[in-house]
Amino acid sequence: MSGERRESGDVRGILHPGEQARHRRLTRLTVGPALSAFADRYWVVRWDLRGRPAYRAEVLSFPCVNVTFERSDLRTGGFVNGVCTTKYVRELSGEGETFGIRFTPGGFGAFTGMDVGVLRDDSAPLAEVLPAAAGLAERVLAEPSDERRCGLIEEFFAGRGRAGDPHFALVSRIVTAMAEDPDLTRVDQVTARFGVPVRTLQRLFRRYVGAGPKWVLCRFRLQDAADRLARGDRVDLAELATDLGYFDQAHFTREFTAEIGMAPSEYARAASPGQSVAR
Incomplete structure (x- = not known):
């Protein structure tokens, strides 16, 4: 896996981008061949606000499904997040991280065969949507290397997608x-x-x-x-x-x-x- 990028000039969808950058770190990584036809990036948000007030990060999300592996005061585990049709607000407090995969518009539905309309403005545990993914979140979050995390995810998704839709x-x-x-x-x-x-x-x-x-x-x-x-x-x-x-x-x-x-x-x-x- 290659192509790691720290926060760049591409901040479309991020509200108050300058202020957000002072409260958390954003990294993006290139998607490998197992998912490149259906997803366009890995993204990682990490924050350490211990001893500081909580911060409300606001985003105008893209019309995409995101699979996330999260560890925070709010929730920990793997999740499938449907399209958010309102302003998305995430409170960042303490120390935490989210490692995500952004599927292209339509990509998750095509890959899985799922009607993603059922997840509009909602999320579900990853293992409920993809039962074969049981335990994947724990393995991903236990791995300290972003490159290795990408590798684990690519290994899981390889060969599972539906082609030619x-x-x-x-x-x-x-x-x-x-x-x-x-x-x-x-x-x-x-x-x-x-x-x-x-x-x-x-x-x-x-x-x-x-x-x-x-x-x-x-x-x-x-x-x-x-x-x-x-x-x-x-x-x-x-x-x-x-x-x-x-x-x-x-x-x-x-x-x-x-x-x-x-x-x-x-x-x-x-x-x-x-x-x-x-x-």
Whole structure:
């Protein structure tokens, strides 16, 4: 296993990234061949806040299932975490760690054959979802080396996946387009481009992604907005709303505030003190 990366400029989805980095350490590692068709990264979060106040880490999660191996005051063990459709908040206290595998959108459902919609905004013990994984969490958490942890996980998953799922391939293409094409802002544009009826698209997204296509589009836009607001550059909110495909600035502000918990201008000031924001 190779390709370890400490925290980098890629912090999309992480709210208040500068503040978070002062409270925990983030490491990312490359996925090996057993999972590379279905997952895009290993990630590790460690913190030591002993003698310091607890910290609430906030994330706008990607439309992905994560398998995590955790050790903390909150819970310890292996878990399958479905798509989180609201702002995810994790309280970090004492000392702890989470070693995770981020499956690509649709990847866990394709790999296991599971309808991941049942895990939306929820999680389940890993051994309940994958009975063959009984004892895997204990072995992973007992291993001090991140490289060796990756090896144990790769050994377990090797040969267990389902290959050649055409529905997964289609969902992957659609989600990639949603993430990368700023002009793709409405579900009707998606159905027209890919020739998929809206009901079929909704059914595929529920089964493979765990959330509907409209939500996925909205989530990517809000991640982009939060990322740009936290960079520290001068931001014109009306221009930002237009760039992200919102009908007007008021609509953007309402949606951002509802999801993040504060208005865009307030978030920009909190995430990057001294930033200039044009309203």
